Every structure is written in C-alpha cells, then in structure tokens.
Amino acid sequence: MFVRSTALWLTPLALLASLCSSFALAQGPMVEVVQVQRQLVRDELITFGSLASDESVMIRPEIAGRLARLHFREGQRVEEGALLVSLDDSISRAELAQAQANLNLAEKNFQRAQMLFKRGASNAQALDEASAQQQAARATLALSQARLDKTQIVAPYAGVLGLRQVSPGDYLSEGQDIVNLEVLDPLKVDFRIPQKAVSQIRLGQAIEISLDAYPGERFVGEIFAINPRLDEAGRSQAIRAHIDNADGRLNPGQFVRVSVILAERANALVIPEEAVMPVGEQLLVNLVVDGQVELREVRLGKRFDGQVEVREGLNGDESVISAGWQKVRAGMPVRTKAVERQP
Template sequence: MIVRRMLWPLMVSLICSGQVLAEQAPLVEVTQPERTLVRDELVTFGSLRSDESVMIRPEIEGRVASLHFREGEAVKGGELLVSLDDSITRAELAQAQANLDLAEKSYQRTQMLFKRGASNAQAQDEAQSQQQAARASLALAQARLDKTQVRAPYDGVLGLRQVSIGDYLSAGQDMVNLEVLDPLKVDFRIPQKAVSQVGVGQVIELSLDAYPGERFKGTIIALNPRLDEVGRSQAIRAQIGNSDHRLKPGQFVKVSVILAERPQALLIPEEAVMPMGQLLFVNLVVDGKAERRQIRIGQRQRGKAEVVEGLQGDETVISAGWQKVTPGHEVRTIKRGEGA
C-alpha cells in the first residue's frame, strides 16, 4: 500500500512529461522552394488590326464589265481585280493618237519650210507646241484607259465584294476590301505611370477567348509620343506574326507587356508566408528544429509567392502547421502532398 502511494506521483510525473514532449514536437507539413520562370507583366487590353488595309475603289466612273476575283481569296500585288467598260476610253485613245500623228507631221513640215526660209520661227514654235499638246492628250487618254483596269496594290486577302457585273460606279465607290493578315498590328494603351517601363522592341504576349490557354508573342514597334489628355494614357502599337491566319483583324485581345523576366526565381506556397505587422517571415526546419526567418516577396501568382530576399533555395519550408511551432523547438515533418 505504501509502495503504491510512492509510485503514483512518479507515474503522474512521467505522463505529464510525455505530454510535454508530445507538445514540443508538433507535426508540420514541409516543402522545398521551387525555381521557375517569373515575369513582371503589365496587363491591358487592345485590338488586332491588319498590317495594311484598303478599300478598293475606282478612280474613274464607269460600268463594271467583269470581275476577276473571288471573295475571300488571296491575291498578289498588281493582280487584275475589276475591269470597267473601256469602249469610250479606247476611242479617246485612238483619237489622241491620230491627233498626235497629225501634229508630228505638221511639225516636221514646218521645220522643213523653216530651213528653206519659207516659214518663220513663230510658225515653227506653234507647230512644236501643238505636237507637245497632242502628246499630253495621248498620255491622258492612255492613263484613263489604264484606270479601267483596277488592280491590287499589294499582296493580301480580299473581303466581300460590294459590286456586281453591270453596276455603274462613281469614282471612289467601294468595291471590295483588301487586308494584309501577316503580320498583324496590335493597338493598345498603357497608363501614364507605366510609360517609363515600356519601349520599342519589348516583347508582348496576347491571349484571347477564341484560343483559351494559348499565348501569342509579338513585339512593340511604335509608341505615340503624345499622351491622351483625357485618359492620360499612351497609345502603343505592336506587331505579331500570323502566318497561319488564325488571328483576325478586329479581335479583342488581352495584352501582357513583359517588363522583366527572372528564369530562376524562388517560389514557395503562399500559405507558408507568416505576416507580423509590416514584416513577412517563413518558418524553416533546420536540424529537426523550427527556425524563423524574415523574407521579402515579389510577385504572387496562382497560390505561390516569389521570394526575392531571405532564402537560398535549399531550405525546408514549413508550408502548413507553422502556427503550432516555436523557434528552436523540435518538430516532426511530413512532405507537402503526402498523407499524415
């Protein structure tokens, strides 16, 4: 009975000691910092535009005699698209040619008479002037005839035609649009606070609803030197390759301007960051014990935080359960993603 009374305090003491030891070694989840590419991006929105875009229009009035293209097809620069009725212009050209022939013969005759002394210098000058006027009339008639043939100004893709054979067109009337689809231009704006961070030659990436998950790379080619006075923003133009014609002029796009890239940035789970006032800390496991270290973070993205100061990359970071640890005390660990 006396022995039992003596052992009881000892057993209680051992049980309490075991509880204290268990409390001093909490179970925490740990992970290693991840090295990956991190970018500083300026995100805005813009629109795609054709590199060149023109509405094909006749320079003279006339009736459409024939169409030499199909809607939506690719054409080469100089290729014939539309022929206007040229019966009148051909007649005018023939008349101008006949007038020139007459003027040249008259000039030759006047020169011959002048050499023989049978004509004066004034008659020779008048004949020469008539010859020059006839040449100018012929050139004008030829130019009018040439303008009955409407050609593509450069390589591109045609849109939808707005005329039919037999239509009588006025000068400057719309016929069909021509677009250059490779490359494309991207027009967007940035706020004035970011003007100093953006320059010609910087890389951009586009994303759009038509191709979810894909990003298309381009390059800034021009900046408007004058800011918009209403929105205090700067207009930017970039260029992007489009050899497969997947992108279309007029599409609304999300633009990411790449300001900086860090290919070996350190990332840790965002929940591993412990805020204390204005400072940030992480809890590490060093030789089986908890250690607290101050850090500075950069970007936050998809549940990860970039550590720009405070870690080397080979540490063991407590990602969950750091609320239970005390610096300098032992901890039990389990890897992130594994069961207890």
C-alpha cells in the same frame, strides 16, 4: 485502504495508444512542408487592346464606268499586282485611238513647219505653234493611256480579300467601294498605357496577348511604334505592336488582353503565399532544418496564382512549412509531411 494503480485499469490497446501519443509529442507536431522552387517570374503591365490588319485598303475605281468583270472570289488570297476588276474600256480605247491619230498629225505638221522654217518660207511663230501642238498631242495621248490603264484595277499588295459590294454590270462612280483587301500576317495590336507607365515602355519590348477564342494560350509580339503624344483626355499613350499570324488563327477586330513584359527573372525563388508569416513589419517563413523549426526573415516580390516570389532571405534548397506553422516556434522539433505543389 487498498488503491489500485491507474495503469492496471488500462487495456493493452489503450496503453499502446497512450505510449504512441507520448512519443509523437516528444517528436513534435506534424507540419506540411514544400521545397522552394525556381521558376520564371515576370513583371507585367496588363491592359487591353484590339487587333488590326497590318495593311487595310478598300478597293475603289479612280474613274467612273460600267463593271465589266470581277477576277476574284470573296475571301481569296491574292498577290501584289493581281488583276481584280475590269471596267468597260471601249470608250477609253476609242479616246486612245483618237489621241494617237492627233499625235501623228501634230508630228507631221511639226516636221513640215521645220522644213518651211529652214527654207525661209515660214517664221518662228509658226514653228513654235506646231511644236506646242505636238507636245499637247503627246500629253493627250498619255492622258488617254492613263484612263485606259485605270479600267484595270490591281491589288496594291498581297493579302486576303473581303466581301465584295458590287456585281458585274453595275455602273460604278469614282471612289465607290468594291472590296476590302487585308494584310493578315503580321497583325497590329493597338493598345494604350497609363501615363505613370510611360517610362517603362520602349521600342522592341516584348508583349503577349490572350483572347477568349483561345483560352490558356498566349501569342508573342513586339512593340514597333509609340505615339509621342499622350491623349489629353485620358492621359494615356497609344502603343502599337506586331503579332505573327502565319497560321491565320487571329483576325482583325478581335478584343485582346495585352501583357507588356517589363522584366523577367528566369530562376526566381517561389513559395506558397500561405507559408509567409507577418510579424509587425517583418515577413517571416518557418523552415525545417535538421528536424527543427528555424525562422527566416524574407523580402518578397511579385505575387501570382497563390504563389509569391522571394527576393531575399532564401537560397533555394530550403524546406518551408506551408501549413501548421501557427502551432510551432523556433527551435521546436517537428514531424514533416511533404506536399507536392501543382506546376
């Protein structure tokens, strides 16, 4: 009985494919590899807080009176000492003139009493009474001058004015709201941290904030005050930091996400999380060395955005198998396909 060889039944194209497949198996399976990267890795404490003005005051009159004139526009930036409000000062000026006249009379009476006392025509009691009247007249003059000065309300410091609550011609009572004044550069960031993290916070520590108004952007600040007393209800500690706001993009009252920078490693080794192979209590990675697979035990650090920091086990110049390591073993030859990682 005549039997044909199987190879005689293969077409030239099928034979070529078979030979290529055999060659690929000889070279090992295909795997994807990435280079170990060096980048900045931070240990951060994430919490939430709110922005507040560095200084905030409501401008109010210390005396009652009719509002004669407003010297500002709403939302205006003003300098320290700038005149903001004038109250009607006609009564105060009249009181000042009266006090000045009373002082002039008291001084003349005192001079006359001194002269009579020196001549022996008056006693010491009359001289003391004249001196007391003179001092009382001076105090009354100072009081009248102070009341007149308080009809002119000035800015206690440089800042930005808010919306006014009054109009010219209004009669203002003592302590009535007129307009708020805010210092917007820098801004304060008020936030809280849990009790377990208290030991990690210190004065001068860097923070970064982010907010929905500026997605993907971070603003850098620094802690300048720590409340020594923890909140008994939530067992948290109040922290306050400063954020530069020279461009005026941030506003008091905004809700922010706060990242407290606990530690930074500028040249940390980073690989994809999917490259890590857990085996029992060990964490292994598959390297490609001279075309063959090599297993390496590693110790990991922070995980973030699909990446993981390698604290121990790598030098930084290795090629790590990121996909396909499930079908390889140590010492096996492999074919590699380099994969570019997104920054």
